[in-house]
Amino acid sequence: MTERPQHAPFPCRGTPDGSADQLATQLIRLVRLVSRVKSRITKVGPEGLESAAYAILFHLIDKGPQRASHLAEVLHSDISTISRQSSTLVDHGLVERQADPEDGRASLLAVTQEGLRIFEANRRARNEWLEQVLSAWTDADRIALNSLLSQLNNHIETCGPLADRTGKGECT
Structure with missing residues (x-):
């Protein structure tokens, strides 16, 4: 009998550890959820x-x-x-x-x-x-989320593939 390979635990389960793997998983999840929501609420407008x-x-x-x-x-x-x-x-x-x-x-x-x-x-x-x-979030949590998302977006725009045409932009 062949043993099944052991897989690493799914990164979004468990305590957040700040890893790039967990962040990537959560970002993928976020993009998918937002896409699903968008398709349901973006109904105003022409067919x-x-x-x-x-x-x-x-x-x-x-x-x-x-x-x-x-x-x-x-x-x-x-x-x-x-x-x-x-x-x-x-x-x-x-x-x-x-x-x-x-x-x-x-x-x-x-x-x-x-x-x-x-x-x-x-x-x-x-x-x-x-x-x-x-609705249940505090103002401080909302501000923190907006600040961190803004910081993340700024770095995505200026670091790596989007930083320059070569895709090798230096991160600062």
Whole structure:
């Protein structure tokens, strides 16, 4: 009879130890849970609109009109994917194409009033859900979570693969 290999305990079980393995497991779990929640609460808006298209909407609201090529770069997506998603946003009246003032041959994507309305409705739904999730948390715990997530995101953006085009950015 062959013995079965022993596996390490599942990293998210047990007492948190600060290991990268536990953190990775919890981040994967978080991303999956948020994705599931997003698919259930991002219902405000036209039928057939991919949830990924909301990332385009958010970026345009946050940063202003952009070229599709720039969106592809900052959203780490294929230009063909951005083109398809932005065309759907245009078709639904959530985004419009505008002439690029710096290059008349190019166009910028800009959010419409309807796009802003849909975005804000989804934002309210998301925030109501998060308020329920965090209702028992103290203000200090909420502040600590926001601070640590901000710190983690800043380091992800500036350390390793996202730090520079070579993917070998120095962590500080």
